[in-house]
Amino acid sequence: MSSTTSDGLRADEGGAQRRPDGDGARRSVGHLAPALAILRRDLFVTWRELPAFLAQVLLQPVFLLFVFGQVLGSLGFLQEGYAALLFPGIVALTAFLTALQNTALPLVIDFSFSKEIEDRLLAPTPTTAVALEKIVFSSLRALVASAAMFPLGVWILGDIPWRTEALGWVVLFVVLGSLTGAAAGLPLGTLVPPSKINIVFALVLTPLLFTGASQYPWASLDVLRWFQVVTAFNPLTYVSEGLRGSLLPSTPHIPAWVCALALVGFLALFTATGLKGFLRRALD
Amino acid sequence: MPAATMGRVTSTAPAVEVVDLVKRYPKRGSNAVDGVSFAVRRGEVFGLLGPNGAGKTTTVGVLTTRVRATSGRAVVAGADVAADPPAARARLAVVPQRPNLDQSLTARQNLLFHAAYHGVGKGERVRRADDLLERFGLGERADSKVDEVSGGQAQRLMIARALMHDPQVLFLDEPSTGLDPQARLFVWERVRDLRERGTTVLLTTHDMDEAQELCDRVGIVDHGRLLDLDTPAALVARHSDGGTVEVVVTPPEGVDDVAGAVRQALERVDGVRGTDEMPAERPAARVRATVAGDPAALLAPVAEAVASTGAVVTDVRLGRPDLEDVFISLTGRELR
Structure with a gap:
């Protein structure tokens, strides 16, 4: 933490005698330190509002899990084992959508109304670093939210699918899902004009929520071929399938490597378009 | 290093x-x-x-x-x-x-x-x-x-x-x-x-x-x-054409047109380009002289000229040109 201290910045006391030159010291601070300081500010604010943050991001997945996994099951509308199929999908959904919303919404507000982002854009670091910090921060929030879904799942469903030997894959897909969702929020938050953000959010979020193979295994859509094709374009499908395949290997699923590859592809695509959109908004 | x-x-x-x-x-x-x-x-x-x-x-x-x-x-x-x-x-x-x-x-x-x-x-x-x-x-x-x-x-x-x-x-x-x-x-x-x-x-x-x-x-x-x-x-x-010196004067006993006399006296002062009579409460008169350069520099000659008519100066106001005048001179428009 103390590594950001730089002697060059302390050099002048009176003001009349300018610092010999802060540059050497400032360069050594590097471009990463400002971005990390910005991340620290975001984590500081999140930590202070932790209960509100968790309520905000967990309410939707918890209700989905409760109604579709518990209530409908108790009423006898569901086949045996559906709750286990649902759980990995809900974790995926939590990771992906939490990250997406946590990038997109604050960006719209920042650029259009509060202008808070201006002080960050003037930090001595490349503008793209400020954008990448947004992705990292939203991903961290999404990771916390999806991790919280495991104890909540046990509490709601009584039992969740778990294979300790698949832990590495689970972590990989939660991280990739969070990063991809966060990156997807970047073009959404920067390319959409503020006056249209409400409508765009409604038009984007609901389809993403239901075409992401969260509530059904992708392979079972054989019987509904057109819908299966549609879902293949939703990055969330690969997070759901990757997690489901890791936790329930006996359920037919898209191979893990295909899921990982698809997510890396989406991540690259969203990051590239998102950075472009961010630079367009940040620089005139 | x-x-x-x-x-x-x-x-x-x-x-x-x-x-x-x-x-x-x-x-x-x-x-x-x-x-x-x-x-x-x-x-x-x-x-x-x-x-x-x-x-x-x-x-x-x-x-x-x-x-x-x-x-x-x-x-x-x-x-x-x-x-x-x-x-x-x-x-x-x-x-x-x-x-x-x-x-x-x-x-x-x-x-x-x-x-x-x-x-x-x-x-x-x-x-x-x-x-x-x-x-x-x-x-x-x-x-x-x-x-x-x-x-x-x-x-x-x-x-x-x-x-x-x-x-x-x-x-x-x-x-x-x-x-x-x-x-x-x-x-x-x-x-x-x-x-x-x-x-x-x-x-x-x-x-x-x-x-x-x-x-x-x-x-x-x-x-x-x-x-x-x-x-x-x-x-x-x-960029500005100088300023103004405005004087309020009380006429000496028995003088009717003090403003006219003061204007005549002021127009003979070096650096004064012209004069105008401004509204004032009788019997006082108010005269404004447009001057080249800094109006403060003309304060003494103006006072002298007024005194030469027998009138007494009761108030003086200097109109200094400012950046507004500069802007008008440069663009032909007012700043605000």
């Missing part, structure tokens, strides 16, 4: 240098900034004066790395803003026209995190924050959320925040727009403090009083062009 001297800015190098700067927006017919060149000396308070939309804010946008120039060159404290924006950002600070404080943080936290973004060490940033909160009269507001502070306090807090990383050049965009007179005077005082401390200040304003009061030199900007640049006094001397 070659590393320490590399990129070092010698004291004779300008703090800000702008060469043939052009900013064209695709959808606009004319250039927002149209070939502007100027240099700001170290430690100087420099003003860009012009109406809204003249290109001042765009120019500052380029200098503060937020607007990409179409062509031309801009250097701040030795850093080329286009080639190395992070280096320029490390050496400059901006106080924007509209509040952009971090709403999730308190006043003190706004200062501390800003300094952290700029790599100021922990002990140092706490010390600076305390010092600046005190200097800017925000001590009692230190732990308030920023949405609880008044407009004037927010403006002061933004200036304090800008100073947290000890910038070499401070940009103030319309620093007193929207402030009440008291808050405005406070901001002006702080800018004078900064000059004494040797910080270079570049401010934009459409307020001629502000330019005249604060700036060592002023650049007059209109339609994206820099029309002239000099000290306020030199600009006024160059």
